[in-house]
Each structure stands twice: as C-alpha cells, then as structure tokens.
C-alpha cells in the first residue's frame with residue numbers, strides 16, 4: 001500500500017483547520033473544488049460522507065481517476081493573443097448552448113448534503129448556464145426538479161433500465177414534459193457495485209441487482225423517445241465504435257466515479273485509447289467524460305484529446321452543503337480555472353485546444369506521480 005494523496009496539500013488545513021466540525025467555513029474561503037471535499041469530510045456524518053466518497057473494491061479506480069491527470073503534462077505555447085479566451089468558453093451540447101465545456105454529472109441522494117437536494121443543483125445550473133444532468137434516483141421527484149427549473153432551462157436526465165418498457169416509456173415522457181433534452185443511459189452498472197466503504201454504513205448503490213441491457217436494447221430505446229440517448233459509462237474504444245455503429249449521437253466516457261468496477265481505466269486513459277485507435281470518433285459524435293475532475297486543467301487535458309465537455313459529481317455533492325450559493329461558487333471556480341489555464345497555455349479560444357497541447361508518450365505516463 002503506498003500513501004495516496006487524495007487531494008493536494010495547498011494549505012487549507014493551515015487556513016481553515018480551526019473550523020469546528022459542525023460548522024461550515026465561510027464560502028468566500030473556498031478557493032477550489034477540492035476544498036468542498038475537505039469541508040464535507042469534517043461536516044457530514046459517517047453514513048452520508050461514505051455514500052458520496054465510496055469507490056468500488058479497494059478503490060484503485062477511484063484513486064486512479066484522480067491521479068491519472070497528474071501523469072500528463074501540458075505543452076503550453078507563449079506570446080499568443082489570449083485576451084478573448086473567457087468569451088470563448090460557450091459550448092454547444094446536443095444542440096443547446098451552455099456557458100462552459102463543463103457540466104454537472106448525475107448523482108443520487110442529494111438530500112444527504114442539503115434538504116433542498118437537487119433543487120439547488122438545478123437552480124445553480126440555471127444561474128450559471130451549465131448543463132445539469134439529473135439522476136433517475138434523485139431525492140426530489142422529477143416534477144419537483146422540473147418546477148425548480150428556470151424558464152427554458154435545458155437539462156439532461158439519467159436513465160437506468162430497471163423496469164418494463166411501459167415504465168421506461170413513462171419515464172421518458174416525464175422527462176420530455178419536464179423539458180429534458182437528452183437522456184443519459186447509464187451502461188456501466190450491469191451488476192451491483194462492490195462498495196466496501198459504503199457497505200459498512202448500509203448505503204451502497206441505489207441501483208442494485210443485475211440489469212438487462214444490450215446494444216439491441218439500446219437501439220430499441222430509440223423507439224420510445226425522440227430525445228438523443230447517450231450511453232454513459234463507455235470504457236473502451238471497442239464500445240465507442242459500437243456506439244457509433246448503433247447510431248448514438250454521443251458517448252459519455254465514465255467509470256461511475258470508480259464506484260462500479262475496480263481496476264478500470266480513468267476517463268483520460270479511455271480518451272487516449274480512442275484518440276490513438278479511432279480518433280475520428282471525436283469528430284463523428286459528441287464525446288462527454290467524467291471522473292476525478294477537480295481542476296480546470298483536468299478539463300483541458302480531456303478536451304485536448306477531443307472530449308467536448310467534462311463533468312463532475314462529488315465536488316457538486318459537497319458544494320451543495322452551501323446550497324445554491326455553493327453550487328454557483330463551484331461552477332464559477334471551474335469556469336475561471338478553465339479560462340485562466342487555457343490563457344496560460346496560449347489558447348485564445350478554448351475550443352482550439354488539441355493534442356499538440358499535451359505531451360503524449362511522456363515517460364511519466366505509466367508511472368505514479370504522487
């Protein structure tokens with residue numbers, strides 16, 4: 001067992017270490033996404049903390065999600081005009097324009113960090129014009145989430161195959177009525193997740209049991225809705241190709257935050273595999289990714305390989321301790337980091353990033369960094 005640096009030491013202990021465990025530090029003292037996790041670990045009770053934090057098995061996938069960004073180096077360019085980079089962040093996803101190439105990944109049981117649960121998530125997303133993808137296992141009902149939406153707000157909705165076609169059709173109709181514009185079909189959870197940390201507190205997956213889902217079933221789902229259906233949980237280039245062949249308008253590279261199967265590749269590793277073996281996929285369809293994203297630089301590394309937009313879940317679950325203001329602050333921090341990091345890489349337009357801005361075949365790629 002080697003020591004694992006879950007979060008870089010950037011001095012939060014020195015600054016906020018005297019905060020009592022039952023109080024939240026002032027939001028103005030939060031300087032980055034990892035700070036919300038530091039707060040949550042001290043503030044939440046063991047059951048709630050363990051539900052959000054858990055990974056599968058020995059949590060190697062969880063750690064690797066965080067650490068793999070640290071193995072890839074940038075190749076920044078200098079003396080280019082970057083003064084308009086902030087204005088370049090707008091990103092169009094499934095035909096709708098948002099303020100950044102960043103979105104909020106779906107997670108269940110948001111009530112564990114705030115009584116208003118998903119209502120804060122959807123409201124914060126609206127105020128910052130960021131895509132929010134609601135979990136099918138949200139604490140609030142879809143009607144409640146829908147009622148909290150701003151007029152015209154575009155949301156995505158996550159789907160697990162857990163019932164009959166009639167149940168699925170009813171859910172899709174509800175999503176459509178709620179103004180949902182895309183379905184994210186979670187495909188990485190065919191079996192239950194082996195979650196030791198969560199099992200100790202009896203808060204393992206909400207989606208347990210064995211799930212029937214095949215590529216034919218994926219195609220069949222297209223008969224039940226006209227919304228784009230994006231498979232969430234793609235982890236190999238083979239499956240990325242099968243998704244294209246099945247007519248998917250997009251794919252979502254994800255390992256469920258390392259919560260389903262231990263020893264699976266991080267999003268960065270999967271994106272690299274697709275980049276090396278079938279780079280045309282990034283042009284053919286929209287590619288989304290998440291897992292361990294905590295800094296603007298993580299977003300940029302995935303985008304350099306061709307990923308269109310990048311998500312995070314746990315940081316938003318923890319930011320929700322502060323309600324809507326926490327969600328807004330988290331989204332503002334990420335947007336700002338993406339912009340200033342892109343500027344320091346010499347990018348006048350964040351969407352011009354490509355693989356020449358990262359060092360492929362770096363000797364540290366296969367080694368541990370921390």
Ligand SMILES: Cc1cc2nc3c(=O)[nH]c(=O)nc-3n(C[C@H](O)[C@H](O)[C@H](O)COP(=O)(O)O)c2cc1C
Nearest residue numbers: 052105106107108135186256257291292312313314
């Ligand atoms: C507490 C929690 C609950 C989650 N619930 C769902 C879910 O209901 N559906 C789903 O597709 N993914 C779910 N996920 C996975 C996230 O959508 C996302 O893929 C992953 O957490 C990203 O990694 P990150 O938490 O390191 O950002 C959940 C993740 C967490 C942490």
